[in-house]
Amino acid sequence: DAKTTQPTSMDCAEGRAANLPCNHSTISGNEYVYWYRQIHSQGPQYIIHGLKNNETNEMASLIITEDRKSSTLILPHATLRDTAVYYCIVRPNSGNTPLVFGKGTRLSVIA
Amino acid sequence: GAVVSQHPSWVICKSGTSVKIECRSLDFQATTMFWYRQFPKQSLMLMATSNEGSKATYEQGVEKDKFLINHASLTLSTLTVTSAHPEDSSFYICSARPGTGVTGELFFGEGSRLTVL
Numbered sequence: 001d002a003k004t005t006q007p008t009s010m011d012c013a014e015g016r017a018a019n020l021p022c023n024h025s026t027i028s029g030n031e032y033v034y035w036y037r038q039i040h041s042q043g044p045q046y047i048i049h050g051l052k053n054n055e056t057n058e059m060a061s062l063i064i065t066e067d068r069k070s071s072t073l074i075l076p077h078a079t080l081r082d083t084a085v086y087y088c089i090v091r092p093n094s095g096n097t098p099l100v101f102g103k104g105t106r107l108s109v110i111a
Numbered sequence: 112g113a114v115v116s117q118h119p120s121w122v123i124c125k126s127g128t129s130v131k132i133e134c135r136s137l138d139f140q141a142t143t144m145f146w147y148r149q150f151p152k153q154s155l156m157l158m159a160t161s162n163e164g165s166k167a168t169y170e171q172g173v174e175k176d177k178f179l180i181n182h183a184s185l186t187l188s189t190l191t192v193t194s195a196h197p198e199d200s201s202f203y204i205c206s207a208r209p210g211t212g213v214t215g216e217l218f219f220g221e222g223s224r225l226t227v228l
Contacts, residue, residue: 034216043115043204043219044155087154096208098145099217101155 003027004088009106012082018075020105022088025069030093033064035073037084038104044087047073051093078109113139113209117220124195125228131191132223134205140185141207145217146178149202161188161205195227 005023012018024033034049048055048062050071055062061074075082087104091097114137124130134144142163147155159180160168167180177199179191188207192199206219 036219038155041202041222041224043117043206043222046216046218049216096143098157098160098206100157101147103154 003090004102006088006105011108012078014109014111018078020073020086023070024090027068027090031090033071034089036087039084080109083109113218115207115218115220117223121224123226126196127194129193131189132203134188134220136186136207139209144188144205144207146190147204197227200227
């Protein structure tokens with residue numbers, strides 16, 4: 001079972017920042033937070049991951065609370081092509097384990 | 112990033128026939144690959160873990176005799192849906208992580224959409 005809770009859906013205006021929350025209150029000390037997204041009829045695409053520090057790359061920023069029980073994925077300037085289902089996943093940092101997907105958040109970017 | 116490719120992208124077959132789906136890691140080697148299945152408007156469900164040179168490990172409820180997995184090389188895993196039925200119609204996705212590494216992101220194929228008539 002997925003160890004994360006995300007809102008079912010969100011809307012965001014094009015050009016604005018999209019902030020996607022995720023709760024992972026039972027996260028263990030050795031578990032990372034991963035974010036993936038899936039555009040319709042495609043395989044999931046990696047976005048970003050982190051352990052406890054905030055992370056930023058060319059796609060997004062990841063803000064993890066100090067107690068690590070929740071995080072927020074930020075798409076700084078959402079475009080129509082960012083419309084997708086976004087999955088927040090926690091995964092241990094040991095063992096070549098698969099990702100267990102929850103239901104994710106369906107983000108709709110609106111023009 | 113690393114590239115995982117699936118073939119075919121989509122396939123339509125008659126009930127009772129078998130269908131093979133290939134998953135290749137194009138620019139890295141993977142001792143382990145994972146197979147997922149996704150029904151419409153649902154999330155990805157892990158079906159099995161494919162191990163190079165050994166038997167696959169199946170998740171509870173997934174029939175190993177129906178979904179045959181072969182991982183004959185470090186860059187290729189195949190999923191064969193045997194005696195397919197309409198309820199097997201789904202989006203099948205494979206994934207892999209470079210090398211024997213245990214950290215880092217998992218890369219996914221483009222998916223293969225199976226429709227059984």
